[in-house]
Amino acid sequence: MNEPGDSCRRCGACCLQGGPALHTEDMELLIASHLVLAQLITVRRGEMVVWPGAVTQTPARVELVKLQGRGGDWRCLFYARQTSGCAIYANRPLECRLFQCWAPDPLNRIIGQGTLTRTDLLHPDDPVREFILRQEVQCPANRIKELAPHAQPDSAALRELENLVRIDLLIRAQAMGRLGIAPKLELFLFGRPYFIMLAPFGIAARETNTGMRLALNAPP
Ligand code: SF4
Known part of the structure; x- marks a missing residue:
């Protein structure tokens, strides 16, 4: 199992656990077509989810719109296993830009805050x-x-x-x-x-x- 260090070792663990939920700051990625609706999945309020940093499932407190998984699991659609890289790195969503497994506070502060819902995008x-x-x-x-x-x-x-x-x-x-x-x-x-x-x-x-x-x- 990969242990957090103090910098990114490109282990991919974050991207394998599920794509990010989108926030209002990510709206511009959709407006610029860096992301499209067919790449997204809605997690409904009350649906059982594993929040970042948690190990067990709890009901989602709010509706979330996330990047879809791939291959029947939550591995992010844009994660390239061969290169351990992100296919949209320059235009990755807010949660991905904030995520540092060795320093989770910046991400933890925004989890479930200012998130987009499906009706925000319709x-x-x-x-x-x-x-x-x-x-x-x-x-x-x-x-x-x-x-x-x-x-x-x-x-x-x-x-x-x-x-x-x-x-x-x-x-x-x-x-x-x-x-x-x-x-x-x-x-x-x-x-x-x-x-x-x-x-x-x-x-x-x-x-x-x-x-x-x-x-x-x-x-x-
Ligand atoms: S968008 Fe990129 S950085 Fe974010 S979870 Fe997906 S592959 Fe990882």
Whole structure:
């Protein structure tokens, strides 16, 4: 395991743990097209996340917009493993510019402060806002933390989670279909699907003839 020194040794540990959340200072990167919406992912308020410097997951206190991961994990989209380098180094976001693993205070001071949300990045008249609002009202991410610990086979908690999974999928499908939204924008507009967020709680989803069904994974 890499131990922090007093300068960057380009170990890449920071970039492998997840791309940065964007702050108002990063708006200019989007205006100048150094970043585009299809490279972003929304972490919904209440979604379980590992905050920088923490080791366990806790619910996100605010909605965040982050750079997407790559290859099914949170490794930053712009991290080049071969060179241990950043593909957008000259235009990297604020959190990356502040991050020093040997001196975390500058970054810690801004974590969760002045962060952008998805609606900050959408036109005020964009019709997708209505679908985002429906998602927040009808399937809030914080219900997962409340319900998942009580999920047992055939329990009310598992059935409610199943209903929330279906609502989330329905809202996404309606928005994408009715508004003709490109699939590459889904993670920015709606974050990770609800059923994906259940996996860390040992709850698996499978498609059936009657819709998505949930089941508890067998203990290891
Ligand atoms: S934008 Fe660059 S510096 Fe920031 S996490 Fe990604 S690869 Fe690392």
